[in-house]
Amino acid sequence: MKQQEPLHPGKREITLDFSGPIPAERLFAHQDRVQIVFRGQIYTLSLTRNQKLILTK
Numbered sequence: 001m002k003q004q005e006p007l008h009p010g011k012r013e014i015t016l017d018f019s020g021p022i023p024a025e026r027l028f029a030h031q032d033r034v035q036i037v038f039r040g041q042i043y044t045l046s047l048t049r050n051q052k053l054i055l056t057k
Contacts (some may be wrong), residue, residue, distance in 0.1 A: 024053070 027034050028047045036043045046054045 004019060024047070027045070032047045035047045041057060044056050046056070048054060
């Protein structure tokens, strides 16, 4: 099996357990934005100052 290249070399990779809900605190522990790839498109999930989530394309 070929090893996957990191999305952002030099940045810390996070391992997540997908067997249940992912706590937002884990996603946003070191940043206020998370990029998600869905069907070849990149989406950004952002945490606002008011602790709201915004998903943008």
